[in-house]
Amino acid sequence: MNGSLRQSMAWLHTWSGLLLGWLLVAVFVTGTSAYYREEISLWMEPELHQSVRSDDTVDLAWQTLGRIAADARSWDISLPDARNPAVQLRWQPAGEEQPRQGGGRNRGEQVWMDAGSGEVLTPRETRGGHFLYRFHFELYGVPRLWARWLICIATMFMLVAIISGVITHKKLFKDFFTFRPGKGQRSWLDAHNASAVLALPFHFMITYSGLLLFMVMLMPWGIDAAYDGDRRAFFDEAFPRSTETPGPAGGPADMVAIGPLAAATAARFERPVSRIEVQHPNRENARIRISVEQDVTISGRRRGGSPTQVFQGSSGGLLETIEPREAPAPLMGKVYNVMTNLHLVRFADPVVRLLFFFSGLAGSAMVATGMLLWVSKRTQQLRRQQPGAALKLVNGLNMASITGLLAAIGAYFAANRLLPPALAERSSWEIRVFFLVWLASLVHGLLRPHRRGWIEQLAVITVLWLALPFVDMATTNSHLFSAAAWRLGALAGFDLICLLLGALWGYTLWRVAKPKQDKRKPARAREPALAEGNA
């Protein structure tokens, strides 16, 4: 451990990065996909694609719920928006509320409805983008608490790797403008530095805010000290909420037509209605809450507070108008809100979302090239000896975590299109395909020698991702050459991003498969050689 600060930091950077790097690649990649989890889910449910909102949509939703859930305890209608074409109808059936398995609020029953025709749609069973989003912070099939702790520990390693990486580099910006392709270890180092510096503020923000999202789980000691262990009291003070528990249902009574009420609310706030909630529908004490889309401020509270009007259901009388207001927050509360809102991209600006998506890709590339650098450096130090078991293992794990994961995600999307729509346990089968492909890539990565293995896996993901838009074309009516895909944007965007990423994997394949240049004498094995930026 002797030596300069930069040397010890380079050592720390290498090992904090490597130890949980495989997990971090998966967290980064699935997290990047989660920016578009709604779009992915939509793409994976082609049965919803032909739905188009009209002036009758609200009335149709009202009639449909009146038909299929007349005596429910509550209704909840989510109307179409830019990211979702169909209407989501949810209701709590009459009777006692059953706590949901696995915690969380019971969301009751739900169906999709075509916004134009009012018919109930039954999309193929899929977990959609939600599976990748959940995997991002709690993996799959392991106890939730353990998985979350494991990922948070990896995130802390990431934070340490970022700080030590910055300290290691005295020439951060010079390194950023240095790229020497086709030089083995040098190129990986340059790529690692470029992708790191390119989006450094993003990487820091995303890592730190990831920890903040689990602040109460990871660091409850401040709350416990100040509130004497009463966490509920802290939550009530920190995130005050009006929790009115609805009383018992009154006697039966007809409700007024919803159309005029929705039109009134839309006119009042000058925006289309986005959500309608009803307590005790078809009863004397029915209450209708109509909300419009809210402009999300970046430092604002994370939930609730949409502009809303509340009506008495049987008379149609206006009970209350709730204006958008921002809850006052102390400076650090605002910092917390800004960081977590940034992490979750809780604002709908498509340009910013796309920039975040590319920053996420840069982050994934940063972690991946860091792992490759570790192997590349040690391979060069071998000087023609055979690589040992440890190096082979790391290389195989690298392959599985990088190209293998990309193959698994591509296969997950392909399975969504190719499995029979009526297959039992369909969504589980999609996930099984994901894991089986991932496992196959691990086995392959451990069995195939270094460069050949990479070339084969890169070839597989190039073909797979480039094929996805064509599979889409063969199996749906909402592909790149259809009106539906462009009307929604999300669908065309999905296919275009598949083509773009497929081209990117293809370019990488071409670079890796090119015949090697003259074998340079390996660089002097200096400890640590990571930070040596001089060619």
Next chain:
Amino acid sequence: MSQLKNATRLSVASRTIAAMLGGYALSAAATAALSLGLPMPRVDAVITASVLSFLIYGVAVIWAFACATTARAWAGIAIPALLCGALVWLLGPAS
């Protein structure tokens, strides 16, 4: 790190424990102390302290590996942690 001597190995292991466990203890104690001691409303103090906790943890980890000697690495983490612990004990609810 191919030719680690035993002494270096021991130092690395010791610093790793100081960083991971000591760092967590320090940030937990500091968060509790700040939550009790910051001159602002209770809920703001708790959020401020908790938001800063990961920064404290990160700095502690860097400290553990940046110090010239293992003893100094430990001292720089243990002493502030004990001071914060004492503060929590002084400011905390009289139970």
